[in-house]
Amino acid sequence: MRVRGRAALAAALIAVASAAQALLGGAPADAAPRGAERPPRVPAKAWILVDARDGDVLASRAAARPRLVASTTKLMTAYVVLKELPLRRVVRAAPYRATPGESLLELRPRQRISVRDLLYGLILRSGNDAAHALAVAAAGSERRFVALMNRYAAALGLSDTHYANPIGLDERGNHSSPRDLAALARWLLRNRAFARMARARRAVLRSVRPRRRIETTNRLLEMVPWATGVKTGHTWGAGWSLVASGRRKGVELIAVALGAPSEEARYTASLALLEHGFAQYRRRVPVRAGRALAEPPIRYTGGSLPLRAPRTIAVGVRRGQRLQVRVRAPREVEGPIRRGARLGRATVLVDGRPAGSVPLLAARSIPAPGAFDRARDLVSRHPAPVAGGAFVILMVAMLLALRMRRSSDRRQCHLGRS
Numbered sequence: 290m291r292v293r294g295r296a297a298l299a300a301a302l303i304a305v306a307s308a309a310q311a312l313l314g315g316a317p318a319d320a321a322p323r324g325a326e327r328p329p330r331v332p333a334k335a336w337i338l339v340d341a342r343d344g345d346v347l348a349s350r351a352a353a354r355p356r357l358v359a360s361t362t363k364l365m366t367a368y369v370v371l372k373e374l375p376l377r378r379v380v381r382a383a384p385y386r387a388t389p390g391e392s393l394l395e396l397r398p399r400q401r402i403s404v405r406d407l408l409y410g411l412i413l414r415s416g417n418d419a420a421h422a423l424a425v426a427a428a429g430s431e432r433r434f435v436a437l438m439n440r441y442a443a444a445l446g447l448s449d450t451h452y453a454n455p456i457g458l459d460e461r462g463n464h465s466s467p468r469d470l471a472a473l474a475r476w477l478l479r480n481r482a483f484a485r486m487a488r489a490r491r492a493v494l495r496s497v498r499p500r501r502r503i504e505t506t507n508r509l510l511e512m513v514p515w516a517t518g519v520k521t522g523h524t525w526g527a528g529w530s531l532v533a534s535g536r537r538k539g540v541e542l543i544a545v546a547l548g549a550p551s552e553e554a555r556y557t558a559s560l561a562l563l564e565h566g567f568a569q570y571r572r573r574v575p576v577r578a579g580r581a582l583a584e585p586p587i588r589y590t591g592g593s594l595p596l597r598a599p600r601t602i603a604v605g606v607r608r609g610q611r612l613q614v615r616v617r618a619p620r621e622v623e624g625p626i627r628r629g630a631r632l633g634r635a636t637v638l639v640d641g642r643p644a645g646s647v648p649l650l651a652a653r654s655i656p657a658p659g660a661f662d663r664a665r666d667l668v669s670r671h672p673a674p675v676a677g678g679a680f681v682i683l684m685v686a687m688l689l690a691l692r693m694r695r696s697s698d699r700r701q702c703h704l705g706r707s
Contacts, residue, residue: 326569329561334528334548337467338562341475341534341541343642346468347566355449355464356547359522360392360415361532362457362465364473365438365450366423367408371480372441373427376405379496383425385418392506394419403496405482410494412486413505415521417456424455431455447472459526467545474519474532474543487518487534509533509556517541523552533559538572540605570605575614575637577601582635582649583618589658594622594632596649602637604644613638616649624655 328338328348335351346352374380380403382396394416396402404426410419424434431454438452449466450473457463465473477483486492490510494501509516515537522530528548535542544562549555576582581595596618606612618633626632633649 326565328565331546331558331562332549332554333546333558335467336544336546336558336562337471338542338544338566339471339475340566341478341543342639342644344472344475347542347569348562349467352468352471352545353449353466355451355466357459357463357524357527358457358465358470358547359459359524359527359530360457361470361520361522361530361545361547362452362455362463363411363415363420363522364470364477364520364532365442365452366420366434366455367411367483368473368477369434369437369441370404370408370423370427371477371483373437374404374423376403376408376482378404378426380404380407380422380426382407382418382422385421387417391417393417394503396422401496402494406494406496408483409486409489409492410503412483412520413489413492413507414503415506417458420456442469445472445476457522457524457527459524467547470532470545470547471543474534474545478518478534478541478543484517487520488516507531507533509559512556512560519543521555529555531555531559533563535563535567537567538570538605539574539603540567540570542566567605569607571607572603573606573612574601574603575612576635576645576647581652582614582616583633585619585622585632587655588621588623590624590655594626594655595652596633597652598635598647599650600647602635602645602647604637604639606639610640611638613641618649622651622655623658625657626651626655628652628654 331350335354335356337349337352338347339345340347379401382398382400382402384398385396387393392415394410394414396418404423407419407423410416411423421431424431428434428437434455435452438455442450442452447465447469450469451462451464453460453463478487488510489505491502491504494503506521507518509531513535515535517534517536519532519534528550529552530547530549533544542563544559544566546555546558546562549558576598578599578601579597581597583596584593585596586593604612615636615638616633622632628651630651631648632651634646635649636646637644
């Protein structure tokens, strides 16, 4: 019943978006890859679709134009906090004066709570009080924290971005663009802790008493099983916005839709963009679990040692992209080696850029070589010098034996005369 309910909800939202497109005329794309299908008409004022692996833009409209971005501002708040504070640190929530209608985690002034739980409240519930508490905990004040946000934005090359608060309230000087938000989301999704938060539908705040359970405001996570995040946003000035991500066919895509006319439209806009993007990819499996990708020879004992991949790597490849597997492994191995030891790495490249990697593990154990193995190896590797050395040793031994024999004969002769 729940699956049917999600499908019905998705269908209803798509119908609403279609109606909005008919009413508003939709938004044509400014840019799309050459040879690719044209993207759908999106009911948002500015948007972009990118490949999360390399940042390639698959489609966009007004993607570099700065706009009010509402609570998607909190993505930079999270980025700074992840750089400045450990997740396990427990802080006291700074007092926050909220205006009616603000999204809150409902923190009590001076309440003790972990940075981890505040980040879950920031991403899942979009809590403005959580953003304020994190800013004060990381920098001592909102003003100093905003200065950090702008320094990090400059370091990341977000040229369309400037912050005036860590929350996303409509304020002069607080703006970004779909291009910059997609780039920031790419950086954040590389952080495992953030990626877990972004794709979570619910979470338990463990550091508060009694423990609290919260649920995400991102309904896209309920609409499709492959959605992986990221952040919702809405103010009267910014409209309805969503930074969305999803993983299918071995690739993760990021869609940013800003200025949608309704809550439903931001979801269907993002869903349509992501579906359009995934349609351009074909799933390839260049590395399979258990497959031997290298077999270096074994010194002394002979034979070879298979080096196997412990897990499968699947990647999405667009038309015209080149897929490669680069294997780095020793040219020769020598015991003792235990089974499962890491002896190399395989990296999957799409158009020369890494798309995944896996270590290479020894398929079996190899004992240490014995003296006979070493001698045999020496002979097989250097037959001429070994033969020459053996001949010299033999000649020396024969000369010594001849000398000893002559000495013995002389001694016997001397004893006979006496």
